[in-house]
Amino acid sequence: MTIQVLGIDPRSRSKNKLQAPAPLPHVSRRALARVRDRIEPPKSCHCCGGPVRLSDNSVIYNGRSYGDWPFVYRCTQCQAYIGLHPDTDLPLGLMADRATTNARKHSKAPFQRLLVSRFGGDRSRAYAWLAEVLGISRSICHFGMFTKEQAERAGEICRLELGGLV
Numbered sequence: 001m002t003i004q005v006l007g008i009d010p011r012s013r014s015k016n017k018l019q020a021p022a023p024l025p026h027v028s029r030r031a032l033a034r035v036r037d038r039i040e041p042p043k044s045c046h047c048c049g050g051p052v053r054l055s056d057n058s059v060i061y062n063g064r065s066y067g068d069w070p071f072v073y074r075c076t077q078c079q080a081y082i083g084l085h086p087d088t089d090l091p092l093g094l095m096a097d098r099a100t101t102n103a104r105k106h107s108k109a110p111f112q113r114l115l116v117s118r119f120g121g122d123r124s125r126a127y128a129w130l131a132e133v134l135g136i137s138r139s140i141c142h143f144g145m146f147t148k149e150q151a152e153r154a155g156e157i158c159r160l161e162l163g164g165l166v
């Protein structure tokens, strides 16, 4: 399956208030404008092609909602899921199983530390560096887009780089 990375959502320039798909309370035009590398909301599962439902993330976390924008696209067949960019209906990346999601979370922590210690909080420089060492295009260099292997490799690279600083 080829997933196309698109530019900023044209709805961000809409003159009218946007319709939010249930159960989202709203979709913010300003928040849409912040998402530079966008992929469309999934119509079918990125993993198995099964049906996707937009739900509260309490379906993932044992009945309790988690976070400020507690929604996910989730496959009703294989249970792969992905969170949403805050105040939008846009997925953070590719739907993934639990192991991939965990690998993404694990690798993001050392990246965040590196972002502060080496890049002075400059996200675009930090991501440009990571894309280069991973040998991938900048537009797909997001933790939400990583496969399990890419996430593990990103984590490894960041941890090595952090080790070199002390």
Ligand SMILES: [Zn+2]
Pocket (backbone or CB within 6 Å): 045, 046, 047, 048, 049, 050, 075, 076, 077, 078, 079, 080
């Ligand atoms: Zn699926």
